[in-house]
Amino acid sequence: MELAQVRLLVTDFAACYRFYAEVLGLKPQSGASEGPYEKFSPHAGSAAGIALQDRAMMAAILGELGEAATGHRSLVVLRVDDLDGYCEQITARGAVLVHGPEPMTDRMRVAHLKDPEGNLVELQEWLLLRT
Numbered sequence: 001m002e003l004a005q006v007r008l009l010v011t012d013f014a015a016c017y018r019f020y021a022e023v024l025g026l027k028p029q030s031g032a033s034e035g036p037y038e039k040f041s042p043h044a045g046s047a048a049g050i051a052l053q054d055r056a057m058m059a060a061i062l063g064e065l066g067e068a069a070t071g072h073r074s075l076v077v078l079r080v081d082d083l084d085g086y087c088e089q090i091t092a093r094g095a096v097l098v099h100g101p102e103p104m105t106d107r108m109r110v111a112h113l114k115d116p117e118g119n120l121v122e123l124q125e126w127l128l129l130r131t
Contacts, residue, residue, distance in 0.1 A: 006051070
């Protein structure tokens with residue numbers, strides 16, 4: 001078994017597509033900017049990724065999920081090598097940080113932002129242990 005993706009149910013597919021592709025700079029699998037589905041992956045590393053799924057399509061399949069989610073139900077975590085540099089890049093492209101960058105533990109620095117649907121995104125920079 002392997003993790004293929006974490007899928008977020010979204011209402012405004014086009015806005016979320018732009019956020020993950022253009023603001024965060026993840027690579028879309030097919031370019032389906034209007035949906036109803038798209039997978040995004042980092043340019044290097046794991047084959048696992050983040051996928052967007054049109055909420056109305058899944059509601060029709062499952063007979064539920066029609067209402068927009070309220071509260072935070074997910075936290076997407078992306079690891080980056082240079083947190084400060086990446087935050088500068090994405091804020092220049094329209095991202096709005098809601099927290100950080102700052103230390104979370106002695107081994108990690110983080111920053112947080114939200115996608116257009118309000119899903120939380122955590123950016124992590126892992127630090128070497130200080131001895």
